[in-house]
Amino acid sequence: MPHALSPLSDAGAEFDRQVNNLVTRDYPALAGLDAGEFEALVAPLRAEAVALAAAPDASYDLEAGRVPFLLVIARDVVPVEETMPRTTLHGGRLPGFVDRSFEPGSLERFVATEETEAGGLSAYLLYGVERGEEFCGVVPETAMAAIAGRGRGLLTIEEGVALITHFPEVLVKNKCFSLGGSRCGDRRVPAIWISKKAPKLGWCWAGNPHTWLGMASAAGRRVAGE
Template sequence: MSHTPSPLSDAGAEFDRQVRNLVTRDYPALSGLDAEKFEALVAPLRAEAVALAAAPDTSYDLDAGRIPFLLVVARDVVPIEETMPRTTLHGGRLPGFVDRSFEPGALERFVATEETEAGGLSAYLLYGVERGEEFCGAVPETAMAAIAGRGRTLLTIEEGVALITHFPEALVKNKCFSLGGSRCGDRRVPAIWISKKAPKLGWCWAGNPHTWLGMASAAGRRTPAAGA
């Protein structure tokens, strides 16, 4: 189920595809911007995407859940409650949804951890992304510690949504993923998996392993270069 051509063969074209992907999903209107202003918000990141194509931390193997980079728009620009319904499974039509296990007001408390340094970012690139299926069946807190030990960063909720928005093929049965980069101060860890033939944003306990749920991570994040 390869996504062709490889994003690394023309990173600029891949960046443009991801921008169009967000525009067609009404991100500009949802952010309160017209398409031109929205594209101006993310345009400075294009040069970073091109530079990342040659970085040692980036590779592309969609079957293995490895993506070189993702264009991420944070919730302060477009809320998660609006971005999840604009996801689908690969080849599917049913919209993604936020699980009812998030009690009223809970989702907004799941924010980027200090370790991710993603708080306050509005639009940026996440690079060296891995779905993390090697951690399927592992205790989430053990997986998170292993990822930290490798010098990698855990994905936030917004980044998980970006992954399945730009690469819906990455979400497949028995290879779903937790998003340990967003926490709310308790034992819950957000995750995206498949339910009712659609992507679902839910959560699992940090001490409970699931054979079908890994832990997503990335090499890092890039913002526009100074003066861009």
């Protein structure tokens, strides 16, 4: 669904758009809720979204891959295996997919790192989001260290899916991104890029740079009432 309003000019309307975006993609049913129950789950975050969009570090520039906030639904509520097929490229029709490089049962082991503090959250806002194309061609380990040095956090798999679900424009050729906030204890780093004219969730090695793969990050996460 197109978003005619900038989140910075009308954050409340942008939050409502993101909620409706998930409803139209069957998130309530996938979570075992009806639309009203789902909206009640996320409604307390609306005021937080308005406040975040007014913050000094809020930025909205889709061409540069920056958005002020995202509504994120954790995999414990709706599994990644269900959310990825509900993504498409901007203007595309082919559904996103999880790459076969994830051997059976391995995707579940890619969990949020302690540093993200995202573990245990069900519905929340990610804010100050950047696609991180400045790190294209940089070794992922180096990129992750640079981001940590700036006091920013790495995106998890769910957050990467949320980014391309709400803003498919940010996933473009040669400007794709890794998701260092989800790890499984080995050298693999999840990433989302374009394959077969659709978004693909795969992984790359932490020591191998790719010219078309940056490192996504965010200023932080917010739950209702913080």
